[in-house]
Amino acid sequence: MWYLCVFYHRLLDYRKPEVESLADLFGAFGDKQSPDLRTQDRVLEWRLPKHHHPDSPFHFVNLPAEDIARNIANRSILVKGIYELWGEGSSYEELEEAIKNYPDQRKLPCLTSESTFKITVDSFGKVMSFQEQNERIRGLSYIPFKGRVNLKNPDHNFWLMETDDKASNNGLPPLVQKRIFFGREVGGADRKLIPTYQLKSRTYLGPTAMDAEMAFLMANQAQAAPGKLVYDPFVGTGSILVSAAHFGAMTMGADIDIRVVRDGRGPDCNVWSNFKQYGLPMPIALLRADNNLPPWRPGLKEVFDAIVCDPPYGIRAGGRKSGGRKLLKGVVGPYTVPDDKRADHIPSTAPYSLVECVHDLLDLAARMLVMGGRLVFFYPVLREDDYVEDNFPEHPCFNLVATSEQILSSRYSRVLLTMVKTSLYTEELALAARLKHLEFKENHAKWLEDGNIHSSVFSPADVESGDSKVSKESKPKYRGKYV
Numbered sequence: 148m149w150y151l152c153v154f155y156h157r158l159l160d161y162r163k164p165e166v167e168s169l170a171d172l173f174g175a176f177g178d179k180q181s182p183d184l185r186t187q188d189r190v191l192e193w194r195l196p197k198h199h200h201p202d203s204p205f206h207f208v209n210l211p212a213e214d215i216a217r218n219i220a221n222r223s224i225l226v227k228g229i230y231e232l233w234g235e236g237s238s239y240e241e242l243e244e245a246i247k248n249y250p251d252q253r254k255l256p257c258l259t260s261e262s263t264f265k266i267t268v269d270s271f272g273k274v275m276s277f278q279e280q281n282e283r284i285r286g287l288s289y290i291p292f293k294g295r296v297n298l299k300n301p302d303h304n305f306w307l308m309e310t311d312d313k314a315s316n317n318g319l320p321p322l323v324q325k326r327i328f329f330g331r332e333v334g335g336a337d338r339k340l341i342p343t344y345q346l347k348s349r350t351y352l353g354p355t356a357m358d359a360e361m362a363f364l365m366a367n368q369a370q371a372a373p374g375k376l377v378y379d380p381f382v383g384t385g386s387i388l389v390s391a392a393h394f395g396a397m398t399m400g401a402d403i404d405i406r407v408v409r410d411g412r413g414p415d416c417n418v419w420s421n422f423k424q425y426g427l428p429m430p431i432a433l434l435r436a437d438n439n440l441p442p443w444r445p446g447l448k449e450v451f452d453a454i455v456c457d458p459p460y461g462i463r464a465g466g467r468k469s470g471g472r473k474l475l476k477g478v479v480g481p482y483t484v485p486d487d488k489r490a491d492h493i494p495s496t497a498p499y500s501l502v503e504c505v506h507d508l509l510d511l512a513a514r515m516l517v518m519g520g521r522l523v524f525f526y527p528v529l530r531e532d533d534y535v536e537d538n539f540p541e542h543p544c545f546n547l548v549a550t551s552e553q554i555l556s557s558r559y560s561r562v563l564l565t566m567v568k569t570s571l572y573t574e575e576l577a578l579a580a581r582l583k584h585l586e587f588k589e590n591h592a593k594w595l596e597d598g599n600i601h602s603s604v605f606s607p608a609d610v611e612s613g614d615s616k617v618s619k620e621s622k623p624k625y626r627g628k629y630v
Contacts, residue, residue, distance in 0.1 A: 149194075150216050151230040151330055153308065154204040156271075156319065158364070162225045162550035165367050166208065169219045172370040175211055189548070196235065196328075202616035204271060205310070205328070207232075213333055220334030222362045222394075224341070230306060230330035242327045243289055257331060258290070262465035263297035265304050272311030272319050282305055286408065287329070304332040343425075344389065344409050349412055350420045357457055361553070363393075368549065368565045369453035369523045371396040376431070377450040380438045380511065383407060385418040385430070387455050392427040396452075401436035402469055403496060408433040438507050439468035439499060448572060449517045458508060460501045460527045460561075468503075472496030501527070506538045506584040513544040513572045513580065524568040528552075529559050540587060543579045544570045 154162045162463045167190060170176065176189045192209040199205055204227070210216045213231070220229040233254065234245030257264070266287065270443040273472045275283075276372040279322050287307070294302070308328045311319075344359040346352060357365070365387055371377050373395035382400025384407070392398050400418070411417025422429050443450075459466040484492045505526070526539060539547065545566040554560045570576060 148211075148213070149207050149209050149232070150333065151232040152208045152220075153204045153227045153230070154206070155225050155227050155336075156204045158225060158360075158551075158553065159202050160551040160553070161364055161563070163191075163193065163206075164551050165223055165225055165364060166219055168368050168370060168549070168565070169222055170210065170215065171371060173214050173215045174217045196326055197237075198323040198326065200232060200322070200419060202320040203322075205308075205326070217334035220336065221338055222367065224360060224367065226336055227307065228335040229333045230328070231333055232328060232330040234330075235326060235328045237324050237326060239286060239327065242329060246290060246329060257303045258292055258294065259621050260293040262294040262302040263300075264292060264294050265296065265298050265301040267304060267306050269306060269308045270310070271308070272322065273372060275309070283309075306330060306332055339618050344393070346386075349384075349386075350424045351384050351416050351418060353384040355457070355459070356384050359386070359390070362386045362390040365455050365523050365563065366390040366394055366396075368563065369455045369521045371453060371455075375452035376450065377453045377454045377455055378515070379609070380436070380441075380454065380508065381456045382418065382433060382456055385421050385433075387457070389421055389425065389427065391453075391455065392411075392422060393425070393431075397428070398430045399432050399451075400430055400433040401433075401438075401442075403435070403469070405435040405493060408435055437469040438504060438511065439510055441507075443515065448514055452517055453521045453523065454508075454512045454516060455521075455523045456508070457525045458501065458504050459499070460525075466499030466501060466504045467496040468499040469494055470497050502584075502587070506580075509540060509542040509545070509584075510577065510580060512566075513542055513568065513576070516568045518568055518571065520568045522564075522568070524564055525561045526564050529562050530554070530557065535628055538587075539564060541583050542566075543583070544568055544572055545574045 153168065169190050170191055175191070194207045195201065195203065196205050196207065210219070210229075216229045220226050231253070233249045234242050236245055237243040256475040266284050268283050284307070306329070310326045340363065341360050344363075344429060346356055346359060349356070366377075369377060369391065369392040371391040375396045377388065377396045377398050379385075379398075379400045382388060382402045385400060388398040388400050400408070408418060411420070413562055416609070417430060418433055434442060438490075505524075508524060512520075516522065520544065528537075537550075539550065539562070541547070546569045547564060548567050549563075549565040551563040551565075552560050553563070
């Protein structure tokens with residue numbers, strides 16, 4: 148059945164992938180234990196309302212059942228609401244005709260005398276006064292409501308949504324014609340979730356703590372749910388694991404800096420206190436571990452249901468791996484820390500390039516994820532004249548199912564990559580992955596090989612030509628993916 152899906156107008160690249168990930172989680176595509184995960188169609192059918200820009204917050208989506216639509220809307224971060232559409236039109240006369248033509252077998256069960264209802268008026272691209280909203284509600288008198296009005300806890304919440312009919316460029320997607328929608332709410336987002344988990348109220352924070360909204364989006368892409376084990380190999384202050392724990396998943400993390408995972412800023416200000424703050428289940432374990440030298444015993448495979456992380460790529464913090472410069476260069480040999488110094492020992496580390504870090508992450512995920520498990524991680528890209536590099540790391544065990552760009556500045560972005568494990572890990576595939584890694588390493592830009600995009604991002608821009616000011620002013624004001 149087709150439903151009207153209304154998004155919040157932000158993070159435009161993340162909207163559809165999040166809905167499709169949740170649709171898969173809640174069974175919209177049938178049996179998840181299909182033997183061929185690579186070829187099975189797990190993409191929803193979408194279409195735009197008439198005269199709407201592709202970035203419009205209004206989309207139609209085809210979902211198999213109302214329960215699935217409700218579950219998606221109630222859990223999603225970027226979906227404002229999903230509605231059973233009773234009618235739409237370019238004018239209120241068209242809307243009235245559409246509502247009257249909507250099948251009675253769908254309408255009448257919601258209009259009985261035993262049920263309560265509420266009508267909410269909303270707009271996109273303009274502000275409507277309270278008087279205007281009341282006029283719109285009174286104009287719906289042709290709908291035979293028999294029940295009582297209940298503004299606090301109605302059985303049925305109906306929405307009347309209207310878009311701006313002016314051609315003014317207000318930074319929103321351009322509209323050719325006004326469109327009006329009326330429908331019954333199937334489900335809506337939890338508006339208290341993000342304010343509850345916002346970073347400014349978090350007990351323990353670090354310089355790279357993941358924003359709460361983005362952390363929840365990553366957890367949805369990873370399909371975190373009760374009974375699943377989610378692992379973050381660059382756990383830091385635990386922001387991503389907090390969001391996964393909120394959705395009921397078991398969590399586990401690791402970091403190369405033992406001071407972060409063990410000490411924090413004291414007994415009441417550490418990673419554990421972030422979970423305690425929100426009443427969430429504590430992680431199964433927090434390890435001092437190196438992504439370059441993982442601690443798992445040989446032969447251990449398929450432990451985690453999802454691996455979710457934000458690898459270090461040199462903007463706020465650079466990557467580190469065990470060994471130290473002298474050890475890696477062979478100046479000194481391996482050493483054993485005496486027992487009396489183990490408690491306070493901080494191991495030496497050396498720079499860890501991004502391309503090596505990503506290769507190790509893919510190898511770890513290929514070995515440790517269950518079949519159908521998800522790897523979700525950020526990958527940095529440079530932007531030049533609105534062109535974004537789309538050459539992403541690959542692995543024979545994984546199928547890339549979603550790429551979502553977040554523009555951080557005019558110079559660079561980060562792309563959230565979502566991969567699904569489709570093949571069992573074997574030594575042959577590990578060798579093939581190594582060859583892919585070497586090819587990717589040779590063909591990619593120099594800034595990535597160095598593992599430090601800081602200089603590329605913050606270096607002075609090229610001197611602009613005399614026509615650059617004119618070209619900038621001639622660009623449309625619509626912000627697109629910058630929202």
